[in-house]
Amino acid sequence: MGQRRFTFFSTRKGIIVSGAVIGVLATVLQKFGNPPNMGVCVACFERDIAGALGLHRTEVVQYMRPEIIGIVLGSCLASLFYGEFRPRGGSSPVVRFILGFFAMTGALIFLGCPWRALLRLAGGDGNAIFGIAGLVVGIWIGTLFFEHGYNLGRSQSTQKTAGWIMPGIMASFLVLMLVFPQIPGQEKSGVLFYSVKGPGSMHALLAVSLIFGLIIGFIAQRSRFCTVGGIRDLILFRQTHLLFGIVALALAAFVSNLILGQFRPGFENQPIAHSMSLWNFLGMVLAGLAYTLAGGCPGRQLFLSGEGDGDAAIFVLGMIVGAAISHNFGIASSPQGIGPYTVPALITGLAVCSIIGLTMREK
Amino acid sequence: MGSIVDARGLSCPQPVMLVLKEMERIQKGEIVILVDTDTSKENVCRLAASRGWEVKSIEPGGAGYKIVIEKG
Numbered sequence: 560m561g562q563r564r565f566t567f568f569s570t571r572k573g574i575i576v577s578g579a580v581i582g583v584l585a586t587v588l589q590k591f592g593n594p595p596n597m598g599v600c601v602a603c604f605e606r607d608i609a610g611a612l613g614l615h616r617t618e619v620v621q622y623m624r625p626e627i628i629g630i631v632l633g634s635c636l637a638s639l640f641y642g643e644f645r646p647r648g649g650s651s652p653v654v655r656f657i658l659g660f661f662a663m664t665g666a667l668i669f670l671g672c673p674w675r676a677l678l679r680l681a682g683g684d685g686n687a688i689f690g691i692a693g694l695v696v697g698i699w700i701g702t703l704f705f706e707h708g709y710n711l712g713r714s715q716s717t718q719k720t721a722g723w724i725m726p727g728i729m730a731s732f733l734v735l736m737l738v739f740p741q742i743p744g745q746e747k748s749g750v751l752f753y754s755v756k757g758p759g760s761m762h763a764l765l766a767v768s769l770i771f772g773l774i775i776g777f778i779a780q781r782s783r784f785c786t787v788g789g790i791r792d793l794i795l796f797r798q799t800h801l802l803f804g805i806v807a808l809a810l811a812a813f814v815s816n817l818i819l820g821q822f823r824p825g826f827e828n829q830p831i832a833h834s835m836s837l838w839n840f841l842g843m844v845l846a847g848l849a850y851t852l853a854g855g856c857p858g859r860q861l862f863l864s865g866e867g868d869g870d871a872a873i874f875v876l877g878m879i880v881g882a883a884i885s886h887n888f889g890i891a892s893s894p895q896g897i898g899p900y901t902v903p904a905l906i907t908g909l910a911v912c913s914i915i916g917l918t919m920r921e922k
Numbered sequence: 923m924g925s926i927v928d929a930r931g932l933s934c935p936q937p938v939m940l941v942l943k944e945m946e947r948i949q950k951g952e953i954v955i956l957v958d959t960d961t962s963k964e965n966v967c968r969l970a971a972s973r974g975w976e977v978k979s980i981e982p983g984g985a986g987y988k989i990v991i992e993k994g
Contacts, residue, residue: 565964565967565968569964569968641960643959643960645958645959645985647931647958650931650933705935705936705939710932710936711933712931713930713931713932714931714932714933715931716958716985783961783964785934788934788935791934791935792935792938795935795938795939796935796938796942796969798968798969798972800968853933854933854934854935855933855934870933
């Protein structure tokens with residue numbers, strides 16, 4: 560398998576199918592109960608997981624999202640099946656943790672990862688345009704650092720156990736959900752927190768969410784789907800391969816929304832969104848910069864962590880901790896707008912990412 | 923004797939950046955590229971195809987692949 564130059568999923572058709580599958584499954588998940596314009600959002604769902612674990616106590620966003628578990632385990636299965644599971648790590652782990660932390664800070668100012676930015680646009684939320692513009696600018700700034708020698712250093716192959724940590728964490732989360740299932744109307748079941756109202760209370764059946772996550776993880780591991788890579792490669796190399804995946808996700812979600820009656824164009828009162836354009840833009844500048852410096856979008860980091868990449872796993876853990884602190888500190892936005900400490904956090908994040916970009920260079 | 927690009931252990935987009943830099947430096951000839959993931963292998967092959975370089979061989983070796991590309 561390995562000696563073949565390209566498999567189906569690494570062709571243009573393959574990346575288009577991957578994007579389209581994510582777009583369709585996400586919008587169908589909304590029909591099945593997930594929050595509107597949030598069928599699958601890596602940032603929002605990792606934030607909900609932080610809530611389910613009690614790392615933050617924002618009552619409306621607490622749920623152990625099985626989609627995230629499925630994505631990591633689906634990627635893990637694909638990598639095992641195709642002989643690509645390769646435990647590795649050691650490329651500036653603590654820097655990747657901080658990049659994950661500030662990527663989440665930026666994402667929660669906008670209220671969504673790049674996938675959700677596309678899903679919001681495909682659902683008619685015009686505010687997403689400012690977020691996507693910010694994402695592009697953030698990625699562009701990231702490419703400037705790369706062009707000036709930015710480098711987090713090489714990863715090394717490591718022991719099998721290290722590669723199994725992230726899939727193991729996700730499997731444990733699933734076990735916790737099965738041992739402590741949601742009790743209607745109750746905020747807590749055993750050790751897990753659940754939302755009684757708000758987006759955290761809106762979800763498809765566990766099995767449906769898990770299976771859809773597994774499908775996305777499996778396919779995207781094969782195709783290397785990456786939204787940040789799509790824009791980055793266009794800027795750096797004039798290559799459009801991954802970009803086709805982004806366009807396919809947005810178009811498929813748009814058509815699916817039309818069919819399912821979920822398309823509602825406008826800027827005001829969009830679901831789980833605010834219309835402070837400047838902060839939507841700047842939040843995604845920060846997130847886009849952090850994703851680019853870390854080598855891929857938050858979805859891609861999940862796929863990589865599933866195939867044994869410990870550095871990607873550290874980034875994911877940084878995002879989960881970042882979500883907890885963003886909510887505890889009043890940094891995260893809500894539908895009413897930005898939080899009391901959004902601005903200083905945004906400035907700090909941009910400063911830290913810029914220092915990392917400027918100073919982490921190949922010796 | 924062609925040039926060698928060791929892109930093992932590097933995350934995106936660095937393997938492609940290194941190969942592109944080498945392509946621009948030598949203009950034509952042979953480049954041997956070492957990568958350690960299938961993603962990097964595909965990305966390097968895709969770059970070669972888009973820049974008019976021919977992929978001569980891909981050999982699994984160690985914990986990755988040795989890719990040889992050539993432009994006449």
